């Protein structure tokens with residue numbers, strides 16, 4: 514890494530939480546989003562993440578929110594991105610949105626910058642192919658809520674170099690994360706498994722077998738899950754879950770990944786989970 518500035522592109526659920534964690538570790542952060550309204554909401558989102566991390570994680574509050582916020586530059590433009598040693602891409606789980614960002618960054622980013630691509634399901638090899646040097650890109654699948662989850666799934670694309678892998682692992686360890694480095698196929702380990710579970714849980718509710726509360730209670734009490742599959746889907750965002758199921762379905766051409774129609778209907782109705790105040794639960 515050539516310096517200590519980290520650029521985070523996309524200031525949604527993951528971008529804000531990642532900016533908080535990275536700035537807390539002492540890095541200067543650019544948090545960029547193309548939407549003015551998203552940038553206007555970002556300070557509140559970061560504050561909420563910080564408060565909940567302080568509640569859930571001992572010692573998180575040792576760095577004050579003021580100090581952290583001073584290290585984050587919120588912007589809708591790309592000024593300063595050329596100085597970043599690492600670029601963390603956190604935009605919407607749409608290939609076209611990600612491609613557009615990579616095309617833009619290709620002209621602006623430092624040629625030695627490393628790219629951390631945060632995707633739920635899209636092949637890292639495919640995403641990296643839209644960057645000028647795929648060897649400098651690696652999948653960094655941060656888990657939600659970012660400040661609380663230390664495990665990070667790190668996915669090597671076909672062309673990811675050893676130098677990129679080592680540089681990214683060292684960066685993640687400097688944030689207090691425990692990276693697990695794996696090979697690349699859509700959905701990786703975590704989402705290939707977890708999306709089948711969330712989707713089947715939605716089918717169970719659709720079929721009238723059990724309520725969301727009952728499904729989650731059975732998985733938590735019977736299988737020691739910290740969160741039930743439908744609480745998790747609400748936390749991730751039902752829109753993101755549906756996008757990911759589409760990517761898995763298209764990638765593997767396997768009907769086991771077909772999206773539950775009720776889940777799609779909830780997304781069409783704007784019931785995206787926590788981020789819109791209503792999903793399987795009301796917030």
Ligand SMILES: NC(=O)c1ccc[n+]([C@@H]2O[C@H](COP(=O)([O-])OP(=O)(O)OC[C@H]3O[C@@H](n4cnc5c(N)ncnc54)[C@H](O)[C@@H]3O)[C@@H](O)[C@H]2O)c1
Nearest residue numbers: 523525526527546547551603604605606631632633657749
């Ligand atoms: N939500 C989760 O729990 C979770 C967990 C792990 C990984 N992910 C992955 O992380 C990525 C981000 O997910 P999220 O949940 O934060 O999504 P989100 O919808 O909350 O945020 C995405 C942000 O990207 C912005 N964006 C879209 N196009 C842009 C562009 N061209 N330039 C700048 N900003 C742009 C949008 O305005 C939005 O604010 C996705 O690929 C998702 O699959 C999400």
